[in-house]
Amino acid sequence: MQTQSMFGTKAEGLLLMQQRSRVSMFWKMIFIFATAIAILFLLLLLVSVIDSIFGYTVIRNEVDVPELVSGASSLDDLSRSQLEETARDNLSSGILRRVEYEKPIAEQSDRELRALIEQYIIKPSVLRSWGLWDSITKQDEIGAYMANQEDSYLIFKSWITPDFLTNDQSANPLNAGIRTALLGSLWIIAITFLLAFPIGVGSAIYLEEYADDTKLNRMLQLNIFNLSAVPSIIYGLLGLAVFVRAMEGVTSGAIFSAVADTTANGRTILSGGLTLGLLVLPIIIINTQEALKGVPDTLRMSSYGVGATKWQTIWSHVLPVSFDRILTGTILALSRALGETAPLVVIGASTFISVDPSSIFSKFTTLPIQIYQWSARPQGSYRNIAAAAIIVLLVLLLVLNSGAIYLRDILSKKKRMAA
Amino acid sequence: MTQRSITHPFGKKRRLHERVIETILFLFALFSIMITVGIAVILIRESFLFFSTPEVTLVGFFTGKTWQPMIDMFGFLPLLNATITTSVIAMLFAIPLGLFVAIYLAEYATDKVRGRLKPILEVLAGIPTIVYGYFALTFMTPLLRSIFGQETVEIYNTASAGLVIGILVLPMIATMAEDAISAVPKELRLAGLALGGTPIETTFRVVIPAALSGLSATFLLALSRAIGETMIVALAAGAGPNMTFNPFEAAETITGYIVRISGGDVSYNSVDYNSIFALGLVLFIITFTLNLISRKVSSLFYQEYE
Numbered sequence: 001m002q003t004q005s006m007f008g009t010k011a012e013g014l015l016l017m018q019q020r021s022r023v024s025m026f027w028k029m030i031f032i033f034a035t036a037i038a039i040l041f042l043l044l045l046l047v048s049v050i051d052s053i054f055g056y057t058v059i060r061n062e063v064d065v066p067e068l069v070s071g072a073s074s075l076d077d078l079s080r081s082q083l084e085e086t087a088r089d090n091l092s093s094g095i096l097r098r099v100e101y102e103k104p105i106a107e108q109s110d111r112e113l114r115a116l117i118e119q120y121i122i123k124p125s126v127l128r129s130w131g132l133w134d135s136i137t138k139q140d141e142i143g144a145y146m147a148n149q150e151d152s153y154l155i156f157k158s159w160i161t162p163d164f165l166t167n168d169q170s171a172n173p174l175n176a177g178i179r180t181a182l183l184g185s186l187w188i189i190a191i192t193f194l195l196a197f198p199i200g201v202g203s204a205i206y207l208e209e210y211a212d213d214t215k216l217n218r219m220l221q222l223n224i225f226n227l228s229a230v231p232s233i234i235y236g237l238l239g240l241a242v243f244v245r246a247m248e249g250v251t252s253g254a255i256f257s258a259v260a261d262t263t264a265n266g267r268t269i270l271s272g273g274l275t276l277g278l279l280v281l282p283i284i285i286i287n288t289q290e291a292l293k294g295v296p297d298t299l300r301m302s303s304y305g306v307g308a309t310k311w312q313t314i315w316s317h318v319l320p321v322s323f324d325r326i327l328t329g330t331i332l333a334l335s336r337a338l339g340e341t342a343p344l345v346v347i348g349a350s351t352f353i354s355v356d357p358s359s360i361f362s363k364f365t366t367l368p369i370q371i372y373q374w375s376a377r378p379q380g381s382y383r384n385i386a387a388a389a390i391i392v393l394l395v396l397l398l399v400l401n402s403g404a405i406y407l408r409d410i411l412s413k414k415k416r417m418a419a
Numbered sequence: 420m421t422q423r424s425i426t427h428p429f430g431k432k433r434r435l436h437e438r439v440i441e442t443i444l445f446l447f448a449l450f451s452i453m454i455t456v457g458i459a460v461i462l463i464r465e466s467f468l469f470f471s472t473p474e475v476t477l478v479g480f481f482t483g484k485t486w487q488p489m490i491d492m493f494g495f496l497p498l499l500n501a502t503i504t505t506s507v508i509a510m511l512f513a514i515p516l517g518l519f520v521a522i523y524l525a526e527y528a529t530d531k532v533r534g535r536l537k538p539i540l541e542v543l544a545g546i547p548t549i550v551y552g553y554f555a556l557t558f559m560t561p562l563l564r565s566i567f568g569q570e571t572v573e574i575y576n577t578a579s580a581g582l583v584i585g586i587l588v589l590p591m592i593a594t595m596a597e598d599a600i601s602a603v604p605k606e607l608r609l610a611g612l613a614l615g616g617t618p619i620e621t622t623f624r625v626v627i628p629a630a631l632s633g634l635s636a637t638f639l640l641a642l643s644r645a646i647g648e649t650m651i652v653a654l655a656a657g658a659g660p661n662m663t664f665n666p667f668e669a670a671e672t673i674t675g676y677i678v679r680i681s682g683g684d685v686s687y688n689s690v691d692y693n694s695i696f697a698l699g700l701v702l703f704i705i706t707f708t709l710n711l712i713s714r715k716v717s718s719l720f721y722q723e724y725e
Contacts, residue, residue, distance in 0.1 A: 024619040031527060034519030035536065038593065041586050042543045045550065048558040202447035210441050211448075222714070224451050229640060229710045230703065231647025233674050234458060236681070237699045241461040245687060278454050285451065310427045311440050332545075339547025342649035342674070346681040346695075368549045368650075375553045375654055383557060390550050397545065 049394075051131040052387035053159045056142055059174070060152040062123035063090075075114045075122075083113045090121045124174055126381040127152055160388040168354045169365075173374075173381040178389055180353055184269065184364035185338060185396075187357055191273020192280060192337045197330055200284030207285070208292040209314055228282035236346025239275030244347050247271075253361030267348040270360040275343050280333040287329025291322040324411035331404035335397050341368040367393045462703055465696030472690050480697070486660040486676075488691055495698065497662040501577055501670035505652055506645040508581025508666060509588060513645075514638055516585075517592030524593070525600040526622050537594070544590040548650045555583035555655035563667070571667050575657030578666035583655065584648050588641040595640070599633025600626060636717035643709035647702060649674040673698050 065072055068086050072078055078086065087105050088096065099105065099116065108116070118124065127149065130142060135156065146154055167177020203224075211217040248266035249255045251274075295318050303313040319326075350363045357364050367389060374386035469475060474491040483494015520540075524533050559579040564572045572578070603626050611621035627634070657669025658679055671679070677695045685692045 020617050020620070024617045027619045027622075028527060031519045031523035034516050035523050035528075037516060038520050038543070038589055039536075039539055041589070042539060044558060045543075045546065045554050045586075048554055049550070052557065199447045199450055202444045203451060206441070206444035206448040210444060220448050220452060223455055225714065226707065226710050227451060227454060229643060229706065230458070231644075231649070231674070231706055233647065233649045233677055234462075234699055234703050234706075237677070237696060238454070238458050238461055240681065241465065241696070242457060281451060281454070304427055309434065309437050311437050313427075335545065339549065341547070341549045342653075342678055345653075345678050348681065368547055371549050371553065372650065372654070375549075375556055386553060387557075390553060393547065394550070397547075401545070 049387045049390050051133050052384050053391060054132045055130045055135040055157065055384075056154055057129040057157040057381070057384075058127040058146065058149065058152050058154055059124045060127050060149075062125075063121055065122070068117075068121065075117060080110060083110060083117065086121070087113055087117055090117075092120075095120055119170075119172075119175055124172075126173060129157070129381050129384055159384040160391055164385070164388055165392065169352055169370075173379075173385050176385050178367060178370055178392060180356055181365050181367045181370040181389070182392070183357055184349075185366040185368075187269045187360065187362075187364065188273045188276060188344075188366055189334055189338055191270060191360060192276040193330070193334060195274055195277030196281045196284050196333070200281050200330070200333075201288050201326060203281075203285045204288035204292060205314060205319075208289050209310070209318065224282045224285050228286060232279055232340055233342040233346060235275055235279045236343030238278065239271060239343060239347040243271035243274050251361070253359070267350070267363065268361050269357055269364045271347055272344050272349060272364060272366075273360070275347055276337040276340055279340065279343060280337050283333040283336060284330055287333060288322075288326050291325035291329060292318065294325060295322050321415065324408045324415070327411070328404045328408045331400055331407075335400045338397060338400070339368055339393065341366075341372055344369055345372065367396070458703065462696055462700040465693050466700045468688070469690065469693035469697040472693070474690070484662050488694065493694065495673070495701065497660040498671060498673045498676055498698065499701075500662060500664070501652075501656065501660070502646055502672040502674070504577045504664070504666055504670065505581040505584055505648075505656060505672055506642060508578060509584035509645040509648075510638070510642055512582055512585030513589045513592055513641065517589050517641075518596055518634070520589070520593040521596035521600055522622060522627075524597045526618070526626070540590040540593055543586075544594070548587060548648065549654075551583050551587050552650040552654035554586075555579050555651050559583050560655060567667065573657070573667060573669050575655060575669035576667045577652075577656050577670050577672075580652045580654075580656040580672075581666065583651050584645050587648065587651065588644050591644065592637055592641050595637040596630075596634055599630045599637060602633060603629045632717050632719070636713045639709050639713035639716065643706040643713070646709070647674065647706050649678055653678045673702050677702075 065074055065077075068090065069078060069082055072082070075083075084105055087099075091099065103112075105113065105116075128145065130138065135142070142154070146152075164177050165182070166179050167175060169178075169180055170176040207217065207221060207224075211220070243251050244266040251266045251268050251271040253268070253270075299317055299321065300313055303317045304310075308316070344366060349369050350365050353363050353365055355362075371386050371389045371393065374382045374389065470477060470480070475493045480493055480495055482496070483492060484496050485492040485494050486497050524536060528536065556579075559582055560572070560574065560576065563576070563579055563582075564574075607625050607629055608621055611625035612618070616624065652672045652675040656672055656675055658675070659669065659671055660676065661668060661670040663670055677698055680691055680695050685695075
């Protein structure tokens, strides 16, 4: 029996219902699929980096160890006297003179001597490298490649090693390290923090606690939102024109007669840190405002009630209560500065420095800039060290962020205990 | 800035040092205005120097199809064209995907799933852009080349850069769009369901239209982010201006050009040096306008729900 309704028969109605629920299911699938793709990209990103830091590498030595000292198969077999002898006999006179001048061979440790011999005498160079995936799946191809090679050997190499963290920069990817870049990043972050934290927190306190709803204050707030969305490269141009060029006397240290090296010309750590300070300032202000908004008004009222002035209330009640969230917000902003590349390239970070930065007036390079430089080179093995540097950067960010969360937990626990 | 319901009992009649502190804090807040003014003044001043160079004309700058400073050709259209190409590719990729993720998170995912997924998106958003640039160069480009053929896809190309910019802005779109969708009051959904709509019909015909202002503001902000993105295009899109509409060819964007020129040692007051500021000004105006429109859109169509 069919029941009639204004939408047709019952069977037609059921059919329509089925159709509509099928459409529902279809779209739900699409939504889940989209989310899966978004997560997939995060995985791909990590996998593609990790893939590049391990793998088979073909290395050719200019001179092999047995040719230097008969009977020895690697540098580790050599005794102290053999090491010294090898270094003296085989180093070219110019390099030998420089080495003796900087630190005499007799005074160098065994480890330093081995590094010296490897760098200047054995001179290993990478002929070709494969990623982890290719190393596992394309063993035939690697074997075929090796069959055609002479005087070279195949090793399974991890590109991220303790030496990679502590070595100087080098033109040879095998010896290159990121010590100067790491130090540069840390110096820059310190300057960034010193500029942006006081000004940022101060601005946020003004906007949240003092500002009336006037036109000027509304403009201040709107301006901060706009600044937070200005592309970072624009800050680089600002830093180039103001810190590097107009304030060259200050940022190069010439005014304080504290020039660290004569070639920096205002392209110093100070300029870089100040530029990034301006960049993260709006972020710190917004984060701190959020933290202050979380403080209940009852706290302010009770403080006023016992006769505290406005600043006393802010200093002894509002700030201590919101301090954990202000700190977390600041650390998040600093981790943004740590990964920032474009503004520092624009203000002219050095690409190759072999001396550690010694003061705020030194030339500098940072971790992201190293990654940029190495990624941009066409030779394969630079990609490997770029990936290794990326891992270091990501670990650093992870430590910073989890440190922020840890600190917040400790501080909020303390707060609850005190309450 | 939130308007507090309480004020200090003594109001403005406060001790001197209290007023000093307030003034200092106010000056701190003014500092951010100085940044904006500084950016504007410097970009305009250096651009003025650029346009007063005899070889450069305003008309030539905005209509010229060749950017070759070596032979005094300063038409910025190829740079703008590449910027638009990468941004459009990024948006075509990220807007639908980000919107779908947002709908899933806001309307379908359980609290437990949402609690797991949102941190993942935050991690994705916290990765420095240089890492995305590396990803574009070592993963996306080889992928595109293996799909479309080595001959069609150049080693440096705007498609790869655009897609990776899309991945970069995806978490931003997803989280902001989720906020916009979640802000739609529950009553509207219930009304839609009570009228017999399926969940998906309610989402598409009731919730999304109600969240439209927040969504369009999100998309505009994401577009502005894509236009200003630098390191991905610097690594993957290629060096050298190229007037092409083919996304598989190399073409330099505005940001890519600024980074390449300033990365080398440019001497002050040269045309090269001034040109990066003129291009910076164009970039600043475009992104600033987009940000302002985005703010206006979200307040203009903002509906107050009871």
